[in-house]
Amino acid sequence: MDERTGRNAAVAARRGRWTGRLARGAAALLAGGLVGALCAAPAAAAPGLLPAAAAEYPAVVRIDALSKQVASENSTVVVTGTLTNSGTSKFKAPTVKVRQPQARPMKTRSEIAMAASRTTPSTLDGISLDSPAQGLQDLEPGKSEDFSLSVPVSALKVGETGTYELAVDVWGSTGDEKAHPLGIARTFLPYQGKESAQPSQLAVVWPLTHAPVLAAQTMADADQTPVLRDDTLAAELTGDGRLNRLVDLGSGLTGLTWAIDPDLLDTVYAMTKPYRVQRPGTSGESASEENTVPGTGRDAAAAWLAKLRTVLAKPNTQVLSLPYADPDLASIAHNGAGLAGMDTALRKAVTAGQITAEARLSVDAASDVAWPYQGLLDQRTAAVAGAAGGRVLLVDGRSLPDSDKLYYTPNAARSIGNGQTAVVGDSVLSSLFQSDLGSAGDRASAVQHFLAETLTIAFQEPEHPRGLLVLPSRSLTGDAAQALHDAVLGAVGGGWVAPTVLQKVAEQKPDPAANASVPQSYPDEAAGSELTAGELTATMQLQDGVDQLMMILTEPERVRGPFSAAMVRAMSTEWREQPKVGTEFRNGVRSYLDNLKSAVRVPKKTVVTLPGDNATLLVSVRNGLTQSVGNLELKITSAQPNRLRVDYPIQPVVMDAGTSRTFRFPAEAQVNGPVQVTAQLWTTGPDARPYGEAVEFTVDVTSVASGVTYVIAGGTVLMVLAGVRFYLQRKKRRAAGEVDEDPDRPAEGPADGPADGPAGAPRDAGRPSDADPSSAAGDTDRVAGDEKVDH
Incomplete structure (x- = not known):
């Protein structure tokens, strides 16, 4: 370090004629933030x-x-x-x-x-x-x-x-x-002129990314025809389409580093065969002929993919496979790092990305390079990237700005600890190509500015070339790519730039004078577009629903792969620029999963009439999926088992695709009236859990035959006992010489006088009270007996 510092001082002294009053004025402007502002705003x-x-x-x-x-x-x-x-x-x-x-x-x-x-x-x-x-x-x-x-x-x-x-x-x-x-x-x-300098080693990242459009569902046919949420990608793959122009322009450059989202490759590959496109507003529905239309990009997709393979086979080319669907590392670091399963999901995305890229392109692809949104880095983002296998980080110079006192541009490679290397994209060079550049004047301005900057960098230390990185926008437009293409060719033709791949720049010795301190804070303007904690939590909770669905399917692989990919797509960095579309995508995935789960269900019912004490409860189960299901049980629970008992309340459920089945549960009722009953599907196995919503309904018992018999028999016994009692009372009276009274004869005494004796005294104190039903019954029986004797 001392040797390099001494050399810097000597060179600075030799160049004192360059750094007089003008340089001091420039330092004042830098301190005021002018250049920083220019670098921070791509449009400016x-x-x-x-x-x-x-x-x-x-x-x-x-x-x-x-x-x-x-x-x-x-x-x-x-x-x-x-x-x-x-x-x-x-x-x-x-x-x-x-x-x-x-x-x-x-x-x-x-x-x-x-x-x-x-x-x-x-x-x-x-x-x-x-x-x-x-x-x-x-x-x-x-x-x-x-x-x-x-x-x-x-x-x-x-x-x-x-x-x-x-x-x-x-x-x-x-x-x-x-x-x-x-x-x-x-x-x-x-x-x-006549002066020359050693050329700078220049790496350019050439991105091929697109917002996710491949849906989680496929058509319910033998070919499992893929479904896209829209067909906008078809236009980008041909003619003046953005992705087609990127491949054409990239083919004219050597030493390019292609950063490719493997989800894009999967989508284009799916489009090389017949595919369907969702009608607007149907993203959460199961795909069918009614809510989809045929896709139009089959030929364009096949031609683009073939052309890309040819371009990537050129020597001095590097391919970076981004994690599958390019998940937003910064959003995850700030709002979802502690969520269960997130680390696993990221590692799987990295592995799946490399496998997909190499399979679709027939090239080797590096998967250890992480590219956070806009290259903005803080310590938490670096940690999440490292946990997912990111050994090399693509970083914008705004996150690792060099000291104003450093008069030259240092190497792009910086060792930031934890076994990670940050390759810092030059903030000025990169910002030139991060806007649309739709006019000829914009493109000419960017090209000449690029040439000016790179020529000046080369002559800062003509005998000591350095490694540079240009990190354009992920959504590099066709016009911006044209300007970058022309600028690189102009600098290469001038001899002060030599194109190389990212790996060569990353392997260069870091400059000890360069800033390698990763900031703790994250820019507020970028934090405002992050995926929220709620959105990331809801996305990870999809895994629970998917796991439960997997338990009952006989062909789980038909659903596991698409939903695993959909979960990562829901966290894509592309949603930073399209937040509304990202929300619609996530809602569509959630709705579709809910529809799949609810396709296996117990249909709603309200009241079931159960005649008799011994009868059968009939409960149906519907399988609306396109594959068979198993590992399920149907459980019936009575809220009042003392009134309504269900025999054999658990039955296994195994059903073919698109069928309904009625299950019979023997039941025994003790009394008439309503009883609440619950029907619930359960998964089987050691991790058994309720599946779907429980269905509650009322069982109305209308006729209990054994109960009526008990009432009749009880009444007969009471009558017999009453007759015996009456007979014994009558026999006792006769033995005592009592005469039976005729209850129908008139009361004794004057016709117009009171029927009773003195006030407050009963006419016959020894007569049984009318309030005693047993006495009254005995009297009646007695009279009936006398009449029989008289006859």
Whole structure:
């Protein structure tokens, strides 16, 4: 380390002429965060190159192309572009001119950043040349005019190898004032003179990813026809489609590192055969002819996959298999690291990813490279990546920024501990290709900026090349890929960049002066798009439902694989950019699993009539799946077994696909009336658990034959006993000389007098009370006996 530090000091001393007042000013700007802001915002990677018009500078000048990306001695550069009047007054006699840059090239990347940050004309842009110049017609507000300037390099007075600013401004007036600058556009012009430098080893990650579209369900046919949630992928695989352009452009580059989501490969492979596409709003339903339509991308998928295999077979190419479906490592680290089964799910995703990539592409694929969202890294994300096997981490320079005091760009490889190596993508170079770059001006700006940066890096220490990484957006667009393709070829053609694969850059010796301290915090702006703890918890809970379904299926592999993949797809990094679609996908997986589980069920019922004390309860079970089920039992439970007892309350359930079956449970009722009964399916085995919802219904016992017999018999016995008692009483009375009274004769005494004797005294105190039913019954029987005797 001391030797390298001493060498740095010596080189710095030799280059004191580069680091005077301008370098100190650049350090102040860096301290103020200007360059950091430029690097952090991909859309503003080079804001000074395509400026917005200010009130005093209403001309918007755009440079669309340079005929030569790299200038050389005695060459001519043709600059083409567009002038737009964004003001409210007419431009009078506008003239487009080229500015002669400063005599020496930019020696530091800070100078490039400052040039890119300027938005209005400045003396730092050089002096406007009288030739070449192009006069244009008066330009009304809102109107545009194209221009083309042929610029001899000799007119620019450049001679030393390096990066120069190339500015084009517009002179004119909006009234009676003299002609003055109305606006300016800047780009960078690398010049290749006699000086040379050892080329930087440049690795470029070339991503092939797509939001998951392969559904968990398949058609219920013998071929298990795959089902996609939409058919948008078909358009990307052909013509000007994004993925087709990426493969075509990547085929023209050597030393590429292809980062591929294996789920994309599986989906494209599924599309090479007949497939179906879900109709909108049916993602949670079991696929059928009614809710799906035929897919249209079969030929495009076959051609794209064949072309990709050919491209990846080229020498000096590396293939990275991302974990299957590219799960969001940062979201998991912050919101789901402690969930049961998460570590296992990630490790399986890594293994499945490598197996899938190698099988579909017939190439070796590295699976030990982790790529967190946007390359943003903190300690928890690094730990989760490491637990899943991530030995090499693709990291954006924003997470590991180097000190402002470090005047050169260090090697990309950094040892961060725990056996992990962070390969840091240069934040400026990477940010140039993280936006759409849909216009020619945007692409030209990105290309020239890339050439300027890489040329400057190479000449920071010409005798000591370093390893660089360009880490574009996961969703690299076709236009951004075109710009990156052109930029790399331009730098390689200039001789200051040598393309290589990620593995070679990762193996380079880390620079001890480079920052290798992984931050503890995670950027707030990125945390806002993470999958929440609730979403990750709900996703992992799917495994319980899948495990339970697996226990009863006779062909579990038809469901296990698709659902395991669907669970990982539900955590895909792609949902960062499409949160609504991600929510719909997760809801669809949950609904589909619930539908599968509920396809084996006890149908709802309310009241069952059970005639008689000995009868049979009939309970049905429905299997709506397309395969047979077993390892199930149907259990019947009576809420009042003393009133209704169910004999043999547990019966095994084995059913063919798409059938219903009625199970008979002998029951014995003790009394009439309603009794609550519960029917519940259970899985069998040591881990038996309820399956599906319990069904409660009422059993209404309407006629208990044995109960009626008991009542009749009891009444007969009572009558016999009463007769015996009456006979004994009568016999006793006769023995005592008593005379039976006739209860029908009138009461004694006057006809108009009271029937009773003195107040409060009964007429016959010795007579049994009418309140005594046994006495009354005895009297009645007695009279009936006398009448029989008289007859």
